[in-house]
Amino acid sequence: MSNTTVLLVDDEEEFVAVLAERLEARGLMVDTAENGEIALQKAESKGYDAILLDMAMPGMDGTETLQRLLEINPDLQVILLTGQSTLGQAVEAMKRGALDFLEKPADIDTLVSRIETAATEKTKLDDQRIEQRLSDIVRKKGW
Amino acid sequence: MPEDVNQNLGPEEEELISDRRYHRTFIASVLAVSIVAIIPLLIMTGTTYRQYRTVFDAEMTRPMVRFTTNGKQSLESFLSEHISALTMVIRERSFEELQENRTLERVLMNLKQAFGGFIDLGVIDEDGIQLSYVGPYELEGVNYEESIWFHEVIMRGVHVSDVFMGHRNFPHFVIAIRHDLGAGHQFVLRATIDTDVLNRLVQSLVIQPHGDAFIINRDSILQTPSQFNGDILERSLLPGLPHSTQTELVELEAQNGESLIVACAPIERSSFRLVLLRPSSALPTDWLNLRRELGIFLVISIILILGVIIGGSVWMIRRMQEADRLRALCYHKMEYTNKMESLGRMSAGVAHEINNPLSIITEKAGLMKDLLQLSDKMPPREKLVELVNSVIKSADRCGGITHRLLGFAKHMQVKHENVDLDLLLREVLGFLEKEAEYRSIYVDFQFPELQPTVSSDRGQLQQVFLNILNNAFAAVDDGGHIVIGVTHDGANMVAVSIADDGIGVPEENLARIFDPFFTTKKGAGTGLGLSITYGIIEKLGGNITVESTVGEGTCFTVTLPKGHTVD
Numbered sequence: 272m273s274n275t276t277v278l279l280v281d282d283e284e285e286f287v288a289v290l291a292e293r294l295e296a297r298g299l300m301v302d303t304a305e306n307g308e309i310a311l312q313k314a315e316s317k318g319y320d321a322i323l324l325d326m327a328m329p330g331m332d333g334t335e336t337l338q339r340l341l342e343i344n345p346d347l348q349v350i351l352l353t354g355q356s357t358l359g360q361a362v363e364a365m366k367r368g369a370l371d372f373l374e375k376p377a378d379i380d381t382l383v384s385r386i387e388t389a390a391t392e393k394t395k396l397d398d399q400r401i402e403q404r405l406s407d408i409v410r411k412k413g414w
Numbered sequence: 415m416p417e418d419v420n421q422n423l424g425p426e427e428e429e430l431i432s433d434r435r436y437h438r439t440f441i442a443s444v445l446a447v448s449i450v451a452i453i454p455l456l457i458m459t460g461t462t463y464r465q466y467r468t469v470f471d472a473e474m475t476r477p478m479v480r481f482t483t484n485g486k487q488s489l490e491s492f493l494s495e496h497i498s499a500l501t502m503v504i505r506e507r508s509f510e511e512l513q514e515n516r517t518l519e520r521v522l523m524n525l526k527q528a529f530g531g532f533i534d535l536g537v538i539d540e541d542g543i544q545l546s547y548v549g550p551y552e553l554e555g556v557n558y559e560e561s562i563w564f565h566e567v568i569m570r571g572v573h574v575s576d577v578f579m580g581h582r583n584f585p586h587f588v589i590a591i592r593h594d595l596g597a598g599h600q601f602v603l604r605a606t607i608d609t610d611v612l613n614r615l616v617q618s619l620v621i622q623p624h625g626d627a628f629i630i631n632r633d634s635i636l637q638t639p640s641q642f643n644g645d646i647l648e649r650s651l652l653p654g655l656p657h658s659t660q661t662e663l664v665e666l667e668a669q670n671g672e673s674l675i676v677a678c679a680p681i682e683r684s685s686f687r688l689v690l691l692r693p694s695s696a697l698p699t700d701w702l703n704l705r706r707e708l709g710i711f712l713v714i715s716i717i718l719i720l721g722v723i724i725g726g727s728v729w730m731i732r733r734m735q736e737a738d739r740l741r742a743l744c745y746h747k748m749e750y751t752n753k754m755e756s757l758g759r760m761s762a763g764v765a766h767e768i769n770n771p772l773s774i775i776t777e778k779a780g781l782m783k784d785l786l787q788l789s790d791k792m793p794p795r796e797k798l799v800e801l802v803n804s805v806i807k808s809a810d811r812c813g814g815i816t817h818r819l820l821g822f823a824k825h826m827q828v829k830h831e832n833v834d835l836d837l838l839l840r841e842v843l844g845f846l847e848k849e850a851e852y853r854s855i856y857v858d859f860q861f862p863e864l865q866p867t868v869s870s871d872r873g874q875l876q877q878v879f880l881n882i883l884n885n886a887f888a889a890v891d892d893g894g895h896i897v898i899g900v901t902h903d904g905a906n907m908v909a910v911s912i913a914d915d916g917i918g919v920p921e922e923n924l925a926r927i928f929d930p931f932f933t934t935k936k937g938a939g940t941g942l943g944l945s946i947t948y949g950i951i952e953k954l955g956g957n958i959t960v961e962s963t964v965g966e967g968t969c970f971t972v973t974l975p976k977g978h979t980v981d
Contacts, residue, residue, distance in 0.1 A: 283770050289777040329851045376776030
């Protein structure tokens with residue numbers, strides 16, 4: 272699916288750069304953020320189909336970032352990237368509304384398919400949201 | 415691995431359970447207990463011995479005194495009997511009668527029959543000339559004017575001589591009596607007496623066995639033969655016999671070193687002294703038996719006591735040794751547990767740290783694969799080289815981390831080497847770098863210009879500082895400060911202070927902070943960390959102190975012996 276937009280949030284710049292390049296090679300539109308604050312700003316200004324979020328980051332960590340992202344938009348599809356040490360936190364985060372989690376280093380194809388799933392989910396939610404809004408308008412206007 | 419660790423105790427533990435140390439303790443314990451147990455036994459046995467000895471001595475000396483007194487009385491009555499007999503003769507017979515040999519002969523015969531021991535009889539005029547004589551020799555006309563005995567009898571009236579050989583050539587003595595004829599004239603009656611009578615009398619006083627009895631004169635010349643102390647008319651071999659006027663008892667040492675009990679009594683009207691003696695070793699059998707029994711009792715008691723003491727001490731030392739070994743083992747195990755605990759805590763951080771470069775490697779390699787697969791064209795050379803370099807760099811990063819981890823896991827044994835403190839502290843901090851980064855904890859190093867080295871064990875020191883830094887990290891809030899300072903402490907020590915601005919430790923806990931199993935992290939800590947840190951630092955010849963104010967922070971100061979300067 273083309274034009275799927277992804278936000279990549281990780282403090283390891285080199286990792287972010289390479290992963291972005293690889294995802295872009297697979298037809299995804301990739302934005303990057305090196306910490307939680309930047310991610311929040313970007314998510315506010317633009318709706319992403321999927322967000323890849325690293326659990327361990329200096330400053331605002333993954334759990335907090337997730338919480339605040341969902342406050343901005345509960346429909347956001349967040350996939351968590353986690354190492355062994357933050358596995359427990361990731362599972363906890365799933366319960367708080369994350370869509371999925373992947374252990375680093377993740378297989379690129381798996382990652383892409385998860386992003387697609389997330390995008391589909393997002394589109395579905397967006398459609399529902401539009402439908403809802405339309406039906407609201409219809410009801411309001413009395414059509 | 416745990417088994418390995420248990421078996422290989424460090425040099426300090428080996429020293430703790432070294433044989434020499436136990437040997438000293440063993441000897442001290444045996445000596446102390448033996449002295450306490452055996453001295454009273456010896457005193458008791460000694461007292462008993464002395465008391466019995468006194469009793470037996472009294473039993474031994476009593477008959478000696480009695481015999482001597484009896485002997486003295488017999489001898490004195492013997493002398494006075496003979497003197498009385500002669501006095502009677504001189505009174506009954508006139509001077510003229512006594513000058514007749516016939517009369518004198520009858521008198522001598524009567525005396526011999528009545529008393530025995532008389533050998534001859536002579537009458538001597540006031541000028542010392544022998545007027546008449548009856549006896550076995552031809553002594554008529556002999557002049558005694560110059561003889562000492564003659565002067566004495568003229569002066570004193572009665573004279574009892576010492577025993578001598580004289581003309582007669584056998585031991586005898588003389589009793590002489592002066593008789594006043596009136597008008598200033600006088601004569602002397604002189605009788606010679608065989609010493610056989612004396613000998614028999616004295617011999618009857620000998621206390622058998624090994625006893626002796628004899629008479630000596632004023633000059634310690636034997637007047638009767640002695641069994642052990644010389645022949646008649648020889649000087650007595652016994653030195654220092656008493657000269658008192660009463661019966662006296664002394665202990666003397668004979669020439670052969672034998673100890674003797676000697677009773678000595680002067681015989682009145684003569685220069686004689688009666689001497690009775692017996693060796694003090696000639697003790698009654700009862701006494702010997704008792705002494706032997708006492709000896710056996712003492713020896714058996716001492717052997718038993720020593721046996722029990724030595725056996726008990728050996729048992730005690732073994733138990734001590736076993737306990738010390740267990741303690742050392744336990745401490746070692748504790749240390750090991752703490753190390754594993756630290757490792758566990760560290761491994762979370764390390765896993766993350768390794769995971770990052772690993773992810774980069776995966777992604778870079780993946781990108782290379784993408785470049786090769788997704789396009790038909792050969793990707794640009796520089797791009798590939800750049801990617802490969804990046805992969806190598808990340809792999810090196812992983813390698814560095816694993817090395818650090820391995821370095822920490824090694825060094826269980828204490829080994830003194832020169833350790834660069836700066837390097838070591840930075841290495842240890844490396845384990846905590848990520849946590850510091852994530853929690854925005856600021857760690858400040860304050861080092862003197864001359865970088866100090868300490869003589870210590872690298873692995874143990876790493877654990878010490880990791881423990882302290884872990885505590886500091888646990889104490890501070892996110893964004894806290896930790897200051898690591900290194901200063902010279904005197905000429906031979908280096909002090910490392912690790913100060914945090916965390917929650918601090920209440921004073922009541924400060925005193926117990928190094929106690930094993932003391933923890934305030936409920937459920938989260940074993941309470942071993944600082945106790946083990948303390949143990950390690952002591953072992954390394956250093957010292958650790960702590961100051962803390964609640965709400966302001968805590969400062970641990972570790973002093974360590976300075977390393978040798980290497981030029």
